[in-house]
Amino acid sequence: MKKVAFHTIGCRLNQSETAVLVDRLKTIGYQRVEFGEPTDLLVLNTCSVTEGAEVDCRRAIRRTLRQSPQAFVAVTGCYAQTGLHAIQTIPGVDLVLGNQFKMDLADYVRPEDLSGKHSSPTVWHTGTIDRADFGQEGVGDFETTRANLKIQDGCNFMCSFCLIPFARGRERSRHLDDAVREAEQLVERGHKEIVLTGVNIGQFATEGLGLIELIQRLEAISGLARIRISSIEPTTIPEALLDYMASSSKLCRFLHVPLQSGDDDILKSMNRRYTVKEYCDWVEHAARTVPDVCIGTDLMVGFPGESEQQFANTRAVVSALPLAYFHVFSYSARLRTAAIHMEDRVPGKSIKARSKNLSELSRLKRAEFYRRFIDQRVSVLFESTEPAGWWSGLTDNFIRVRVPGPTIAANEIQPVQLIGTIGEAALGQIVSAEDCSGRKKILPMVHEQHMDAHVLPLLC
Template sequence: MRKKVAFYTLGCKLNFSETSTIARTFVDEGFDRVDFNEVADIYVINTCSVTENADKRFKSIVKLAQKANPDAFVAAVGCYAQLKPQELADVNGVDLVLGATEKFKITDYLNDLSKNDMGEVHSCEIEEADFYVGSYSIGDRTRAFLKVQDGCDYKCTYCTIPLARGISRSDTMESVIANAKEIAGQNIKEIVLTGVNIGDYGKGEFGNKKHEHTFLDLVTELDKVAGIERLRISSIEPNLLKNETIDLVSKSRAFVPHFHIPLQSGSNDILKKMKRRYMRELYVDRVSKIKEVMPEACIGVDVIVGFPGETDEHFLETYNFLNELDISYLHVFTYSERDNTEAAEMEGVVSKNVRAKRSKMLRGLSVKKRRAFYESQLGSTRTVLFEGENKEGYIHGFTENYVKVKHPWNPNLVNTIHQVELTKIDTDGMVRFEFASVLAH
């Protein structure tokens, strides 16, 4: 009997791409992949540690695995596994914990899959995470997450990612292009570029990171890959998003007018405490440049509320800054203390209820911003890539500039691209449309 393996991924697009790569290793070694709620012989949980919640969710996911099969072997990999391996190993039911360099060799650590009395830990010192493992995800057949970079050299005072993933390092241009061609060969219409700090692609600051290409070189070459209809840049630091990249996207064949640019705070005082590498004035400049060459572009923003020392005045500075900025939606993170970060030792701790209140205000602003952006797109003709899921009788899709649309379920639309005219916003906030042409590809 072939053994069965199931995966659960917490966190970012990068984790999803790495889970896919690890899963292909298992399939190559004779395992069958099944859904996480099915009976499997081994359950692999790819962890995240960006927020407190991700830590807490881990235990409930282990319980899910045990419920499906109490005798199954449970392995934990990923960022939380690197940062706090013993903490995960101590969770009832966990058999194996692998750190940053070990996770891609997981099958080497599996013997007879019998349960361990204690969770076994194999975790490197993060300084040893100085090599690159390429990966991409193909879970959803309309889009794939393609990893181009890993690790981070920034020293943001709230962040544990450098401790969890090591120094910034990049895939070779040849490898990224080969992966993109492989994805294109599987009738996947969209690639999302992902990494920890993708604008840092190709930087050669360390001896082991000599690299001949830049992020601009990378996107220029990817734009030429035949068979990929759409390319999307996931999240890029404002100080690394150069005018040349914005101009390339505006004229490109496949890159879509959608940017996700972390801000974290609209107050220069707080940005300095966070050790971010820009001031708010640069952020305004980036947004203005994008809108100048792509007025229809969608711009998403990451923002953190409740950072130590954030007064009401600082928060209002952020709120007003975002309110006046021509952006399309927010991802709001409530600050949570992380061990071994500078911010955890800072004075001026903001109470949990104030953090929650500020988060709610910014989430409300995000709804308003998204609505205004969607309204600005009504009457325009856009291309929509339709997803594969029937949700309560509707099929959903995204325009190139990330407007979410809905249409009565039609299986023939799955994984096709159509030209549509956006007509009205529905009560659930999604956009209705008329087909502008019957041409699909």
């Protein structure tokens, strides 16, 4: 049996596509091996958002060819779409598939046709990508408990810093029945939580139906416990979504809504579609409407022209809002985007300092959010063991919970009493329904040296 190794760079959407490619390659006779192990085929599913895409590709190819000099190397994903000429010069590449052809990878690498190394790569690439709504064969093969379900691709928004519209084309949605079909199969495979994934998922619209109709169809799948919406643009969130989230037993109380900057002039230069006030009003409204919701955001530092005052504006805004965490990105100039032509670049040193500043604030906000739930009972979907026999999992509102003890299994949802924080997680203890108020009974299992100051008062 021929072996295939995958190396995925980039976002959740890329990971969801890799999972489907894994499934399809297994169906045609490949055995998946870990990246770095000897293989017959290496698939590099690339990203073009980060500057290091080319370096990542070169490194991954060198590493594979050291182990398996005859391995056939296929490069696909966003960097294959936007960086074709650079990829063609990388030694060892045998096949390049642009995003129009990516999901058809299995047709290009059938085990019986896999020949040795090529002197130059075969290329399948188009400048533009089909705009039609799409279906997608297969079902994601995930090693994680949570499964990503791709429901949408592409973006029409053209934010001035973003290369994604060039890499993935215009927005289009997945046919609703096809998305539900894959979700049902993911649940049959044992997944209890599905994360709806795309480039701009608030724009999901197909056959006259939108995001809420899709969620309603998914909620009807028996055995599916949680549906999570991944990052969603602030101006695209359906009006009725918050009320729906507040009343649903399956839709997670979780919203990741990119802000990028807390300064109106910078938002305008970024070509974002809202003002700071509109964003703040919406977040306050969401926090009031959905009890205990976790709201996170993306922030970009060092956008051209961002002054110290404008950075301070961002900091003040996110500090005051009921946000639980931020992902902080440093601006990097991307070819073909509008921002590359903007003057007044922010020095690298300032970008680094601003990023550190906001990342630190994010840590504080997360800890503050977690502390609100100490002494409460929550439901945790456990994922994996950690060193020293601890287990780790997530609540529906995105609290990372760590629990000591061997009596847990991956992919189980368990009631947990939160009793403190530990590092960057909440510390919990499994309880049964009757144990809910029995804190004294469970505390002796927790080792004191693992705790931080927030736990200690509970021991008294």
